[in-house]
Amino acid sequence: MKPGRSWIFGDDVDTDQMAPGAYMKRSLEELASHCLERLNPDFAKQVQSGDIVVGGRNFGAGSSREQAVQSLLQLGVTTVIAESFAGIFQRNAFNLGLLVLECEERDNIREGDLILPDPKKGMVLNQTTGEQLSCKKVPEFLLQMLEDGGLVPHLEKKLKQGNR
Amino acid sequence: MIRPQNVKDSLPQTLAQKIIARAAGKAEVAVGEIEIGSVDLAMIHDSGGPRRVAPILERLGVEVWDPEKLVVVTDHYVPVFDAESRAILDLARDWVKKQGVARFHDEEGICHVVLPENGYLKPGMFAVGGDSHSPTGGAFGCYMFGIGATEMAGVLATGEIWIRVPETIRIEWEGTFQKGVMAKDVMLFLCGRLGMDGGRYQAVEYCGEAVSELSMQERMTLSNMSAELGAQAGLIAPDATTMKWLEDHGSESDPVEPWQTDPDADFEYHRFDADQLEPQVAAPHSPANAASVSEYNAIRPDVLYLGACTGAKLHDRRAAASILKENRVQSGIEFWVAPSSKRDFHEARKEGVMKILEDAGAKILPTSCGLCAGYGPQRLGQGTVCLSSTARNFKGRMGDESSEVYLASPMTVASTAITGYISDPRNFLGAS
Ligand code: SF4
Numbered sequence: 001m002k003p004g005r006s007w008i009f010g011d012d013v014d015t016d017q018m019a020p021g022a023y024m025k026r027s028l029e030e031l032a033s034h035c036l037e038r039l040n041p042d043f044a045k046q047v048q049s050g051d052i053v054v055g056g057r058n059f060g061a062g063s064s065r066e067q068a069v070q071s072l073l074q075l076g077v078t079t080v081i082a083e084s085f086a087g088i089f090q091r092n093a094f095n096l097g098l099l100v101l102e103c104e105e106r107d108n109i110r111e112g113d114l115i116l117p118d119p120k121k122g123m124v125l126n127q128t129t130g131e132q133l134s135c136k137k138v139p140e141f142l143l144q145m146l147e148d149g150g151l152v153p154h155l156e157k158k159l160k161q162g163n164r
Numbered sequence: 165m166i167r168p169q170n171v172k173d174s175l176p177q178t179l180a181q182k183i184i185a186r187a188a189g190k191a192e193v194a195v196g197e198i199e200i201g202s203v204d205l206a207m208i209h210d211s212g213g214p215r216r217v218a219p220i221l222e223r224l225g226v227e228v229w230d231p232e233k234l235v236v237v238t239d240h241y242v243p244v245f246d247a248e249s250r251a252i253l254d255l256a257r258d259w260v261k262k263q264g265v266a267r268f269h270d271e272e273g274i275c276h277v278v279l280p281e282n283g284y285l286k287p288g289m290f291a292v293g294g295d296s297h298s299p300t301g302g303a304f305g306c307y308m309f310g311i312g313a314t315e316m317a318g319v320l321a322t323g324e325i326w327i328r329v330p331e332t333i334r335i336e337w338e339g340t341f342q343k344g345v346m347a348k349d350v351m352l353f354l355c356g357r358l359g360m361d362g363g364r365y366q367a368v369e370y371c372g373e374a375v376s377e378l379s380m381q382e383r384m385t386l387s388n389m390s391a392e393l394g395a396q397a398g399l400i401a402p403d404a405t406t407m408k409w410l411e412d413h414g415s416e417s418d419p420v421e422p423w424q425t426d427p428d429a430d431f432e433y434h435r436f437d438a439d440q441l442e443p444q445v446a447a448p449h450s451p452a453n454a455a456s457v458s459e460y461n462a463i464r465p466d467v468l469y470l471g472a473c474t475g476a477k478l479h480d481r482r483a484a485a486s487i488l489k490e491n492r493v494q495s496g497i498e499f500w501v502a503p504s505s506k507r508d509f510h511e512a513r514k515e516g517v518m519k520i521l522e523d524a525g526a527k528i529l530p531t532s533c534g535l536c537a538g539y540g541p542q543r544l545g546q547g548t549v550c551l552s553s554t555a556r557n558f559k560g561r562m563g564d565e566s567s568e569v570y571l572a573s574p575m576t577v578a579s580t581a582i583t584g585y586i587s588d589p590r591n592f593l594g595a596s
Pocket of ligand 1 (some may be wrong): 324473537554
């Protein structure tokens with residue numbers, strides 16, 4: 001993995017913010033261009049591929065719409081680090097190939113810090129400050145699914161192997 | 165019939181554990197373990213359903229594993245309002261035909277209300293829904309949780325889903341709720357007290373005297389808003405009230421006995437006095453911003469919305485009508501009612517409930533998710549203040565980002581209609 005620049009958000013960031021209802025029947029590009037705009041109008045315009053979103057408690061609350069995950073991926077975000085995640089969002093993230101890490105020490109990450117996640121070890125390195133922050137370990141089978149690129153490619157592989 | 169695998173000689177288990185154990189084909193399961201469960205019922209709607217799962221199933225080269233276990237509902241893009249929403253609904257209609265899905269409920273109401281009124285949800289079931297309010301099924305003693313469209317496609321392909329056996333958080337309400345206090349108030353209070361992550365994606369189980377006195381539709385509101393508590397499921401153990409509902413809705417009644425939490429099982433426990441609970445209001449932009457209704461007496465809403473799976477069921481409209489009877493909506497206030505199912509709507513008509521609402525000045529909107537989802541043409545305008553019986557008041561969800569949504573019970577919405585200011589419904593109940 002490569003280090004990513006961090007964007008900081010607060011507690012209870014809900015999925016309506018990442019995928020606003022008014023654009024839900026539009027293309028993913030259009031939907032993503034409104035991602036998190038109510039919380040940070042610059043985010044969707046300035047976020048770069050490989051950047052990392054950092055949230056507080058209960059990131060991804062609310063609606064089960066997985067376009068919330070897809071719009072982050074569409075913008076090039078590959079990792080979200082938060083103190084805790086809403087359950088459905090967390091499942092959706094792994095299913096779609098977005099790494100989410102629970103990190104109680106996320107207060108030690110500031111806007112723009114360069115962060116290198118190491119999901120296998122359950123660590124993230126803040127390259128800007130040199131600090132190692134510990135995260136919750138991700139279950140092995142979910143990391144496997146992430147490596148395969150999400151649930152669909154993972155199932156494809158399994159179906160080919162003839163074991164469901 | 166759905167029965168647990170184990171009957172005797174097993175470790176004490178919670179209701180959640182018993183249901184998951186059965187789905188996993190085991191006698192018992194331990195909290196924290198990852199299990200694979202066979203799904204008894206899957207529900208999808210027009211938004212997260214066919215248009216999203218069909219391409220994935222195609223890519224995998226598989227069909228729905230068991231069309232008899234699938235229920236499809238159209239409610240989010242209903243009624244059609246432009247070419248895009250028409251295409252979404254047409255796609256859903258074609259797809260159910262091709263897949264041979266018999267249990268297709270087209271524009272009949274909101275998914276979480278349509279499932280139980282057709283008697284589909286039964287105690288002991290392990291079920292998933294492509295919608296975050298799927299925990300509503302927990303009111304029937306069914307372990308039902310919400311998942312995204314990709315994961316749903318996985319379920320439709322395999323009939324299975326992984327689950328981490330949850331801890332159980334038991335919430336007991338002792339005593340009796342005051343008149344004018346509704347299930348909605350209970351959930352706003354709990355969101356305020358425990359926070360939107362208070363459920364920690366575990367299983368919440370509601371119990372106690374006050375809960376057992378609630379009607380099924382009130383129980384559904386408790387389970388429904390377990391989503392706002394951040395729980396995976398919101399269970400209520402089945403009892404005579406549950407069995408009566410199942411009978412009345414054309415479903416065989418299963419034995420109730422095994423689907424209870426063993427008294428000596430491990431669970432976290434909270435206890436509250438039902439008698440002490442006052443009507444609640446949650447201020448923008450979070451259900452967790454809840455406080456007693458008296459804190460908000462100075463707020464004068466522009467729009468009152470009685471809608472959604474959470475707050476426009478027959479019971480909710482009856483409750484609103486009981487307040488509005490022989491009263492009128494203050495002039496200058498919009499009072500919109502979007503009944504949550506057609507069947508309920510007709511019942512409310514027969515009972516005269518709709519007439520009371522209409523005579524009072526309410527405008528009846530189509531039966532669908534409507535304003536709650538914020539997908540349609542009707543949205544709250546700039547700076548609009550709304551008091552709503554829905555579950556969520558996130559910024560901009562129901563309209564412009566400058567709009568402000570307060571959440572309350574259907575009764576509080578009704579009493580506010582009379583005075584024009586957010587008002588305590590207990591003032592309108594008289595001595596009766
Ligand atoms: S009424 Fe609202 S909460 Fe219920 S299913 Fe529809 S959008 Fe979701």
